[in-house]
Structures are given as C-alpha cells and as structure tokens.
Amino acid sequence: MSKLKVSELFYSIQGEGRYMGVPSVFLRMFGCNFTCSGFGMPRGQVSLEREEIANRISEFKQYKDLPLVHSGCDSYASWDPRFKDLSPLLTSDSVAEAIVKLLPHNEWQNEHLVITGGEPLLGWQRAYPELLDHPLMEPLTEITFETNGSMRLSQEFKTYMKKWKADKQGREITFSISAKLPNSGEPWEDAIKPQVVVDYQSVGYAYLKFVIATEEDLEDAKRAVKEFKKAGFRGPIYIMPVGGVESVYSLNNKNVALMAMKEGWRYSDRLQVPLFKNEWGT
Numbered sequence: 001m002s003k004l005k006v007s008e009l010f011y012s013i014q015g016e017g018r019y020m021g022v023p024s025v026f027l028r029m030f031g032c033n034f035t036c037s038g039f040g041m042p043r044g045q046v047s048l049e050r051e052e053i054a055n056r057i058s059e060f061k062q063y064k065d066l067p068l069v070h071s072g073c074d075s076y077a078s079w080d081p082r083f084k085d086l087s088p089l090l091t092s093d094s095v096a097e098a099i100v101k102l103l104p105h106n107e108w109q110n111e112h113l114v115i116t117g118g119e120p121l122l123g124w125q126r127a128y129p130e131l132l133d134h135p136l137m138e139p140l141t142e143i144t145f146e147t148n149g150s151m152r153l154s155q156e157f158k159t160y161m162k163k164w165k166a167d168k169q170g171r172e173i174t175f176s177i178s179a180k181l182p183n184s185g186e187p188w189e190d191a192i193k194p195q196v197v198v199d200y201q202s203v204g205y206a207y208l209k210f211v212i213a214t215e216e217d218l219e220d221a222k223r224a225v226k227e228f229k230k231a232g233f234r235g236p237i238y239i240m241p242v243g244g245v246e247s248v249y250s251l252n253n254k255n256v257a258l259m260a261m262k263e264g265w266r267y268s269d270r271l272q273v274p275l276f277k278n279e280w281g282t
C-alpha cells in the first residue's frame, strides 16, 4: 500500500481561481521543488522569515501553531525539510477515511477535492491512483491540482486520470497552474515550462494564475503568457494579488483587479485572506 506524506488536510472554501467559493477538501502534500523566497520582497532580495521560524522549530507542535509570514512562500512548512516532522506519512486508506470525516454530511455531495502543496505533482503522482480508487472516494466528481507547472506528468498518471474522468459522467479534472514569475525569486528557465503545462491540457481543464504586485510583474506575466500561448496553451489567464496576510493583500488587490480588466484577463481573489486571515487549515 502506498503512503502519502500529508502536510495538511482540512475542509474550507476554495479562495482562488476557477472554483472560488466552492466548499472543498484540501489535501496538502509535503515537498516542493522551489522555495519562492522572493515573494513580497524587493527584486533580488530573499525573505528571512522562514529561517527565523525554523530556528524556533521546537516551539511548534502542530501546523496551527506556526506563524504566518508576510514574505516568501506562505505554505513554507509544507516543503521545508526542517518542518517535516509536522507532516505524517499516512496510508491511502487513512487519508480517504479522514477526508470523508471532514465532509459536512460525512459523504461526498457537491464538494470539490483540491490536491495542493508544496508541489503535488512531484513523486506523489504514483500514490494518487490508490487513493482515488478507494471506495470512499468513488462519488467524488471534481478534483483540482494546484501546481507550479514545472513537473511533467508521467504516462501512467495521465492514463489513470483520463480513465478516472471517463469512468463516470460529470467528472472533471482541473490544473490550476501558478507558474512562478521572477518576483518569486525562482529562475525563469526553471519556472516557465510551456511544454510541460501544455501537456496538462491532454488530461483536464487548465488555467494559468500569476501572483502579481507591481507593473514589472505584469510585464513578466505578459512575456510568460506569450511563451505559453506559442507552445499551444489555450486556457484562461488569472492574476492574483501577492499577500498571504491581510496587510499585504489589501495593499494591492484593487490594483491587480484593475490590471486584469486592462488586459482582459481574469482576477482571482485570495478569499482565505479576508475571510480566515489565511491561517493554517483554511
């Protein structure tokens, strides 16, 4: 039986992108191939908040004790190895049982499953079929993978997901691709992978979602969109304000909405910030 290293498992409202407002179970997988230490920082500088928290790791026994950060990746504990002991390794049986217990009626109705991270398309592609084949997961109809768009889909995973969708009418798979611009601190060549992203379209509905703070970020997003479109990407484009805490988010959400209108792109909010202060488990 395959095991999954689960950072967080919780029930909330999807705050971003296509399914904004939809009641959703979030399965946050451990591990990421990036660090995104540049978010919320002047270009070329990296956030040190995560380092400060890691130096006090013994104070934190569970995710909800961890501080929120104003800069860098806001889900840092889901990939930084120093926090790995907060994320248990669970069998697919126990994950399926825990998911169903979180649902308001203890069975799937119209809820949506979000598989997020970290980067959920790292090695975990091998483990998802066993989880999705669990009898408790059979009524599920909608899944979103929240990915950074840099990981190729394996042939086995593509074949499985296509079959999962075809097996039952109304099933949908979505890839919410938050490709990382230079404001994340990640190098362009590692983060902007048009051919990888275009391949997601062979399995499900795919859209791009860029985190934006400034006009310079918007120019980077336009350059990235050109590259994605040239490779054959045909999904919608969302832009979303930077800000894992309200003080940062509320500084630029309106500006980002105006930028989206100007470009004819979609605006994505981060509803978890004003509604739940982006606390762990929301």
Ligand code: SF4
Pocket: 032, 033, 034, 035, 036, 073, 074, 075, 076, 079, 117, 118, 119, 148
């Ligand atoms: S890709 Fe996402 S999870 Fe990974 S470091 Fe960047 S923001 Fe965090």
